[in-house]
Amino acid sequence: MLKDSFGRTFPYIRMSITDVCNFKCGYCLPNGYQVDKSDNRKFLHLDEIKRLAKCFSELGVNKIRITGGEPTVRKDFFEIIKILKVDAGIKKVVITTNGYHLNKKAKLLVETGLNGINISIDSLSRETFKNVTGHDRLPEILEGIKNLQELGFENIKINAVLLNGVNSSEKDFNAWSKFIQNNKIDFRYIELMQTGDNLEYFKKYHTSSKIFKNYLSENNWIYQTLGKDAGPSLNYINPEYKGKFGIIAPYSKDFCKTCNRLRITSRGDLRLCLFGNTGISVRHLLQKDDQLNELKDLILKQMQFKKESHYLELGDTGSTKNLSKTGG
Ligand code: SAM
Ligand code: SF4
Numbered sequence: 001m002l003k004d005s006f007g008r009t010f011p012y013i014r015m016s017i018t019d020v021c022n023f024k025c026g027y028c029l030p031n032g033y034q035v036d037k038s039d040n041r042k043f044l045h046l047d048e049i050k051r052l053a054k055c056f057s058e059l060g061v062n063k064i065r066i067t068g069g070e071p072t073v074r075k076d077f078f079e080i081i082k083i084l085k086v087d088a089g090i091k092k093v094v095i096t097t098n099g100y101h102l103n104k105k106a107k108l109l110v111e112t113g114l115n116g117i118n119i120s121i122d123s124l125s126r127e128t129f130k131n132v133t134g135h136d137r138l139p140e141i142l143e144g145i146k147n148l149q150e151l152g153f154e155n156i157k158i159n160a161v162l163l164n165g166v167n168s169s170e171k172d173f174n175a176w177s178k179f180i181q182n183n184k185i186d187f188r189y190i191e192l193m194q195t196g197d198n199l200e201y202f203k204k205y206h207t208s209s210k211i212f213k214n215y216l217s218e219n220n221w222i223y224q225t226l227g228k229d230a231g232p233s234l235n236y237i238n239p240e241y242k243g244k245f246g247i248i249a250p251y252s253k254d255f256c257k258t259c260n261r262l263r264i265t266s267r268g269d270l271r272l273c274l275f276g277n278t279g280i281s282v283r284h285l286l287q288k289d290d291q292l293n294e295l296k297d298l299i300l301k302q303m304q305f306k307k308e309s310h311y312l313e314l315g316d317t318g319s320t321k322n323l324s325k326t327g328g
Contacts (some may be wrong), residue, residue, distance in 0.1 A: 001060040004032030004303045009258055012063045012231075013056050016266040017080060018043050021070040023098050024134030025122075027161055027198050027205070028322050032134070033069065041267045041283075048268060048286040049080055055295045059084065059296040065090040065118075069266065069324045072099050072105065081112045092116065092157070094286070100137060102144020106151060116287050117144065117153035123160065123167045124175045130164065145185070159248075162189040164207035173215045180243025188233050188246030209247045221245055265325065269301055 002010035092118035095279040129138040221236035233246035263271040268283030285295040
């Protein structure tokens with residue numbers, strides 16, 4: 001089992017499979033994806049992904065989240081899901097996606113045995129969605145969610161980045177409330193995080209999730225205490241609603257205490273935190289099957305370097321230029 005020097009265990013990996021994205025979210029890639037000329041390494045290929053996942057599986061990892069960039073832009077995306085599940089034996093394979101063409105992909109996603117999907121939707125207003133992401137694609141994403149549900153797919157979460165004056169009004173909160181009333185979907189606001197690239201945007205749009213927290217308590221939502229491995233979201237339930245609300249507040253005091261995840265970048269760097277500079281490339285040990293034990297040793301040794309906190313509140317974004325590189 002992977003364990004760090006603060007006693008935290010890591011049954012969960014977030015694996016980025018590409019930096020490429022087809023959206024232009026203002027807080028992430030406002031000018032769209034640009035080729036990083038300083039790094040000409042290719043994205044991990046299928047065999048490397050298989051070896052890595054097998055290694056993690058043997059180290060006690062039971063859940064992998066595939067992310068990016070936009071993971072679904074990879075042509076072998078569906079094959080990657082299968083490899084993680086079937087070849088590497090990872091119990092829960094989930095994805096984070098911007099929902100591009102979700103209406104067309106829903107069926108195949110269900111057929112590959114995907115265990116959960118997080119879809120990023122910053123607003124239920126078509127106009128606001130378009131302004132934030134640069135794409136008028138809200139209808140196809142909502143249709144995709146319907147398709148998934150009609151196929152009996154249950155584990156659907158929606159994430160929105162809370163942006164001051166953009167999607168932070170009572171009207172926005174009410175719209176989501178209505179959406180989840182008869183819809184078994186978890187909706188979570190994520191507080192905007194500062195990255196190396198987005199300081200001006202951050203200053204303009206960052207707001208504390210307290211406004212949403214206040215809305216929840218004024219509207220009879222009850223804080224739900226969850227188990228140790230529950231992840232970073234504070235969850236709220238209301239008996240009159242099928243769905244749940246959640247808040248992901250990375251600047252809150254205890255956010256890192258329950259950290260249970262490690263990250264792999266699309267080029268095979270092991271990152272111990274979304275932020276900070278700690279991490280190394282493990283790619284040289286993904287080239288042959290007989291390197292498995294060496295790879296395990298290297299990853300286990302790295303665990304002692306995981307820091308207690310991200311130090312984001314001090315403005316330390318480490319080497320994270322934007323979250324398309326580390327998968328959010
Ligand atoms: N492209 C996919 C998507 O948007 O869902 C997966 C990658 S994206 C980097 C993962 C998540 O990170 C998304 O929910 C996105 O909204 C969030 N994100 C990106 N930049 C962020 C920032 N600066 N602060 C908070 N969340 C951010
Ligand atoms: Fe692309 Fe996701 Fe970043 Fe938006 S948040 S630009 S969809 S990687």
